[in-house]
Amino acid sequence: MTEPLTDLSRFSINQMTVKQLTLPELVSACVDLGVPGVGLWREPVQQYGVEAAAKLVRDAGLTVTTLCRGGFLTAIDPVERAEALGDNHAAIDEAATLGTDTLVLVCGGLPAGSKDLHGARERIADALAVLAPYAAERGVRLAIEALHPMYASDRCVVSTLGQALDLAERFPAEQVGVTVDTYHIWWDDQAAAQIARAGAAGRIHSFQLADWTTPLPEGVLNGRGQIGDGAIDMREWRGYVEAAGYTGPIEVELFNDGLWARDGKEVLAETAERFVRYA
């Protein structure tokens, strides 16, 4: 049995969970509530200014557990591919500036008109060969996130933790690993074994939580459930990553229209409380 958590020392709030908060509001709420870590997103960080954001979180004593996100590496068109690589180089630079060691990758869906999942996955590998050494030189690890198979066509052709590891293992573990996110893998009876595989190789670079609730909303993007509201046994999954040797931060990343409509600090407090109760 995995022991219950007793405090927030491993808790990190992903910025998207409370995107109604400005970056200074988020940082202030974290300090007030004793939340030690944040996972940041590129767009709001860019809006605030990357250097300024880095100073803001550093001065507050917060750890930036991840930057979300790079990726979208499946284009066939050479111009689009070059643009995607350039954008990922920028994301790596931003991660380094923010002082996080982990850039999460959402690898991209099928290009318009394509039905070739295998080819798309190979193009991801080709791009990683360019990006991984660049990231390593800046102290940043790439963390491939398997997304739920319902996103396979339009968002991420990497649908299982096993596929993510098949890609990651073509590169050194300190350069490319995986993000383990309960929302995307909870249904998969192979996932526990794949977590063990990832942990043994030192490739669990991020661990994220979200709960599975139904009915799914139109477009299936913004229905991630608050921890404890859904079908996923969070403690069971924490047990798997810890048995695999992972002792790092645990980030809660929810995209949820209902949570976004509420007071952001109240949602952060609720999320912290749920984290201790269920994770």
Added chain:
Amino acid sequence: MTEPLTDLSRFSINQMTVKQLTLPELVSACVDLGVPGVGLWREPVQQYGVEAAAKLVRDAGLTVTTLCRGGFLTAIDPVERAEALGDNHAAIDEAATLGTDTLVLVCGGLPAGSKDLHGARERIADALAVLAPYAAERGVRLAIEALHPMYASDRCVVSTLGQALDLAERFPAEQVGVTVDTYHIWWDDQAAAQIARAGAAGRIHSFQLADWTTPLPEGVLNGRGQIGDGAIDMREWRGYVEAAGYTGPIEVELFNDGLWARDGKEVLAETAERFVRYA
């Protein structure tokens, strides 16, 4: 390369694809358009009368390729479990009356409040042990359908073809096999190997087509794309099942609000045309 189909001899229309048609309208449209097979659903068949429906399709010379659907076998409550078994016995009787050899099973999601996928899958196995011999005595095979992982909590805890086979292989192949449905498995890089496994054991009891289109609608039930409109290479998947030895009917089963809003016979004609062009 899989050879293109040249005619409708292996085509079957699943009744749900054109649910706007009454059963006599469906039968008449199939005869007019040269469609040789139909997959029927219990509710409209019961409404028409099972014996009468059997006579109607038999007199028209149609083959009933499947009856959809039994299943929902994951309840914990003993009364609910007994009701589910009773309902599945009735479904088997109906399949036998209709003269089809295959009852498709949608196995059921998590009971309210449960987070135990493994336990739910074991309860399905327990139920199959009761149902499979009953079905075999009536000349009916059970075909476990893996549903897309986005249905894992509320509809079917069997999310991959591999899981479906793990269940089926506890029973004789002539009693329990699988339904291979492109919509549910197209994202899975293990599925081709699992089709080979299923075929080698004589367990491909049904082959169904639907295409994957996005954005998914709210509730994700009624967004199955017309053949050729989406991300799935139908001919590739037909190649896999044929390489595995399957030569039976190919059923097109679409749940699609847009198709349901149109003239049913026109949709049937379009579906038959798409079948020859893409499958």
